[in-house]
Amino acid sequence: MVSVTHTPVNDLDYSAAEYGHVDGVPSPYTLSIPDGPLTDEQAMRLALDAARCGIRGANPLVGAVITGTDGRVLHVGWHRGAGTPHAEADALAQARAAGTDLRGASMYVSLEPCNHTGRTGPCSHAIVAAGVRRVRYAYPDTTSAAGGAAHLRSNGVDAQLMEGFSADSYLLNERWFIAAAERRPFITAKSASTLDGFIAAADGTSKWITGPAARIDGHLVRHRADAVMIGTRTALTDDPSLDARRSDGSRFTKQPLRVVMGRREIPESYRIRGLAAEGPYDPDRFLQVFTHDPSELLSTLYDRGVRHLMIEGGPGMVGLFAGEDLVDEMIWYRAPLLLGHGKSAVYRLSTGTLANAPRLHLDDLGMFPAVRVLGADTATHLVPVPRGDYQNPGARRVLERCTECYAPEPREDG
């Protein structure tokens, strides 16, 4: 077995190496690769495994495997998040660095290679230039980046879809496909609660429910997001800065847009509008969307180029978006505390009966397990159960808006 060790590629490399300082997180992540020649099916399975080394967010999880003419694995690449190289480019870069001759090689990619110039060049062109002879992909690209397979074929590369893997590839990225098709940001909701599901005590005290390791982890999620959103009540009550900081308290260079949703105006003195650390007031760092309608908020953000939105609360926002089937992943920090009474971690969500409750799956990405121990707390990473499959993408499961939950808010009883 060969072992591939993950090495960070740049400041935006959301790798296990970045998360490694958090207690309980294995670092660096290693992917085991069989030593002997692989069949097409084994190589594609490995590409799908490699895809899971990435991280959810504004880009899909994609893996790429390059094998030599003897079928043995030469390089394995994967996409590490928005702003980092695509999986194919990652594998090709490894080949260049190692001086591997790729003439006659095969590449297995879990998604059709792209054909457009975004933050990275077209992968289909790079594959042709490298001399790769065969490409197998698990899922056709239907976005604006489509056309990669056609480009490969027109340049003499034998490129074919392995349809037997399309269902797996679709499921891996279902929520990303949905967000892209709905032309809205991919949405990550975060919550930090007691074991019995409260985010504040009955007297309003809430600092701190979770410990430093969980809070540091939350800052890493902020750092990944293009925008971080809260409701007006959280903004007015807590006056949070919402910036993304490292474990030593210093600010990351890349900061998310700070967003407030709701009708009450946030006064200029509030930190979310402008931080002393940022120097002169910069309106581009803050946005208030004066609406109660998630669709309006999302289209405003999408039009501003936001592709990954993190919802930081409060519980009304988490419930509102979950009830509209708009939460694409959830990160739940849970502290070993019992409150009995207090502010519930989710409200403005009316399910009525168990069958209506939005169900989630543990999302065990390769980079870290779905349930992690962070100091005294746990972090659980979840995605909604699939809406459908690649041939029949299901419809949105929208619950009736919970108007009677508006007052009193939040719920005070257990």
Ligand SMILES: NC(=O)c1ccc[n+]([C@@H]2O[C@H](COP(=O)([O-])OP(=O)(O)OC[C@H]3O[C@@H](n4cnc5c(N)ncnc54)[C@H](OP(=O)(O)O)[C@@H]3O)[C@@H](O)[C@H]2O)c1
């Ligand atoms: N532990 C955690 O993870 C965490 C995280 C964040 C917050 N919190 C806590 O959560 C509490 C505040 O949360 P919250 O849920 O009560 O408030 P919230 O979600 O922050 O804000 C609620 C407000 O948002 C506006 N709003 C926007 N869209 C709405 C809609 N569709 N329906 C109704 N109102 C809408 C309304 O204000 P307008 O009248 O202005 O429109 C509403 O009063 C605070 O105690 C805070 O400390 C905890």
